[in-house]
Amino acid sequence: MDANHEILKRNVSGEIRKLGKYASESVEELVNFGTHMFSWLMELEVDEADPTINLLFRNYLDVVDSISLLLKVGSGDTAIILLRSAFEIAMSILYILQEKTEERGLAYQLAHFKYIQKQNKKLDKGSDQYASFLDILKKDINARNIIEKIEIKDRKPVIDAIEQIIKQQINEEWLRIEQLKKSSGTKIEWFHLFDGPRNLKGLCEKLEHHALFDILYASWSLTSHGKASMNAHMPGGGIKRLRSPHDIKSIMTWTMNLTIEVYYKTLKNRIPNKTNNFGIWYHSVRSNYMDITDNNKKLLNRL
Known part of the structure; x- marks a missing residue:
């Protein structure tokens, strides 16, 4: 052998x-x-x-x-x-x-919901991100042949529900960090919030x-x-x-x-x-x- x-x-x-x-x-x-x-x-x-x-x-x-x-x-x-x-x-x-602990725990939750929100917007036919997402799929050798078979459900109720979950005071902190990182294009991590x-x-x-x-x-x-x-x-x-x-x-x-x-x-x-x-x-x-x-x-x- x-x-x-x-x-x-x-x-x-x-x-x-x-x-x-x-x-x-x-x-x-x-x-x-x-x-x-x-x-x-x-x-x-x-x-x-x-x-x-x-x-x-x-x-x-x-x-x-x-x-x-x-x-x-x-x-x-x-x-x-x-x-x-x-x-x-x-x-x-x-x-x-x-x-x-409370602030950091909420920041972790917020980052999760922001990610889910972003993914759902890609699949929402009424969003600007939907057209861009379809263009990406068409370029993918494995996905372009199944685009027509993908069932796109109405995601707006999910997006609206997530908006209700996000607490206003924490969301304001996220938006503050988002502004700071906009010029560098750096991805926001949950631990960036509250001077992390x-x-x-x-x-x-x-x-x-x-x-x-x-x-x-x-x-x-x-x-x-x-x-x-x-x-x-x-x-x-x-x-x-x-x-x-x-x-x-x-x-x-x-x-x-x-x-x-x-x-x-x-x-x-x-x-x-x-x-x-x-x-x-x-x-x-x-x-x-x-x-x-x-x-x-x-x-x-x-x-």
Whole structure:
């Protein structure tokens, strides 16, 4: 059999099974506690910021749960893509909780509704954007033959409903930022509002995660954007096989680090009466956490 073909087989070796099972179970335990936290958050009296925090927290759990499934079969490269997503969600949660929680929570909601509003206007036959959108479709080799089959529904009721959702005082802040950025053509991000950071890097620096952004996030982004193909080259000239244990240790470590920080700061800010529950839970999983992060542990040190 051709050697390269052998390298690329989806062969789940004993090493991957053992390490993948260990990794998956460790991350699953994070998700299990997170589901309890989500229930506690949903029981709180709702204020303006809660829908944002709760939905971000749910999204974070969903991504981490998916990481656990990929680790189980050794799909490290794909898990890195999700780890990057988890990082961005985690930074959003931590930034909202840091200060000005209501304003920042509303800013996140507003950015979402602005995006939905923009997409709906493209599909509204009465809008200026509709004609431009059709021109774009006609130029697309995959879309131009199906334009006539696309069912365009009346989007105006949706657009009007979104207008009602957007709070006036927050919308004024959005319009202020929009004017400031008009000359540069810079896309508005939700964290720009209320004198926020200029970009994600600035947001991470505000949260004291300078190195995490500059070193790890930059590396994860290469994988997410399809620019890490050359990383499959291994020392000696080989090619990393599919379902490889190569990155599992790093993925487990950073998934746990991020999750523990998100859990602790969410509990401390939103449900401080449950911090004792966190302490008891953390003590129960600490041995697993140390197994993952301690370089002297034989199980993982081989990687």
